Amino acid sequence: MPEPPPPRLDEIDAQLLDLLQRDAGRTLHDLGERVGLSPSAVQRRIARYRRDGLITRQVAVLDPHRFGPTVLATVLVTLARESFEHHRAFAERMRSNPQVQQCYRVAGPWDYVVVLAARSMRECSRLGDRLFKADDNIRRYETLLVFDTIKTGLALPPPAPQPSRPQDGRS
Amino acid sequence: MPEPPPPRLDEIDAQLLDLLQRDAGRTLHDLGERVGLSPSAVQRRIARYRRDGLITRQVAVLDPHRFGPTVLATVLVTLARESFEHHRAFAERMRSNPQVQQCYRVAGPWDYVVVLAARSMRECSRLGDRLFKADDNIRRYETLLVFDTIKTGLALPPPAPQPSRPQDGRS
């Protein structure tokens, strides 16, 4: 799976992407005012981000405090056998389960950090059993039940703009 | 900070919220077709979700693989002193730093799980130093550098609809 090189982004792209990843509900007109372009130029840039895969989707963020029983758990996981195929199979299982909210491959004493989302502690426990205990390739796992969500989001650092031509020294 | 009770949600609300948290780019017409309402009824329900705080915002999800150097780290943190005030201060610091992407209060051998987002490992390391090492109330912390993002998202389990009036037994 070779990835294409990151597309060239200028300062305005960086601003737009950051604005959108923090709040995608803005109008093109609002965005345009913030970056100094017309609404149609903004729209064309956003269309480019989508076409090029920079923006994969747009989601509504729900406030977990405003719903009834909602349980998140962060699970630290280590595999028993670490072949490419075992890792691929594990990743695929995480991707395909809708109750797996996030999954990261990490360095250090654990192989993966997995965030689960369920409707009760019981359901969360069962989910953990199903995903990890029942998998004979899990060497160990440790569940950290979330009892408060302090901050939520997926924002990445603002993309670094490519260096443009060096500024002609005016001074 | 007492929270109002969770609002009553029916089956259609549950469907709409789930659809929106997975893909907020759909038109009202599309959503309406999926849940059996007119576009304007859908719009009014969504307006209600926003007004009631169920939906806090809408964000564009960026693909971390499509950007240049982007480093995530999951950090496990334990405080030294666990007074209410110490926890409040820690939470506030996490909330106010834009490079802290997520922060969860957890049960178990650690107090918090924190996800950091930076542009390089060096920057991530410095961020960790600034946030944790320089804080004399951190008893210990362990950084798990993310080297691959398998799955990303913030979707909660579909909200449970409130039981409506028991169905009149027709059979």
Added chain:
DNA sequence: GCTAGAACGCAATAATCTTGCATGCCTGAA
């Protein structure tokens, strides 16, 4: 049963998005 409030669909209106076109800028080749 009655009443008040909420939810709905329809249709009109407003807002927003998309696209064609002309123009200007930038880059690379001759």
Added chain:
DNA sequence: TTCAGGCATGCAAGATTATTGCGTTCTAGC
């Protein structure tokens, strides 16, 4: 240096989508 081609832009027109007023129906509480 000049020229040509490609790309990005703004403007304006058209298309699409969201919003809202209004009348009707439904629901819950008294």
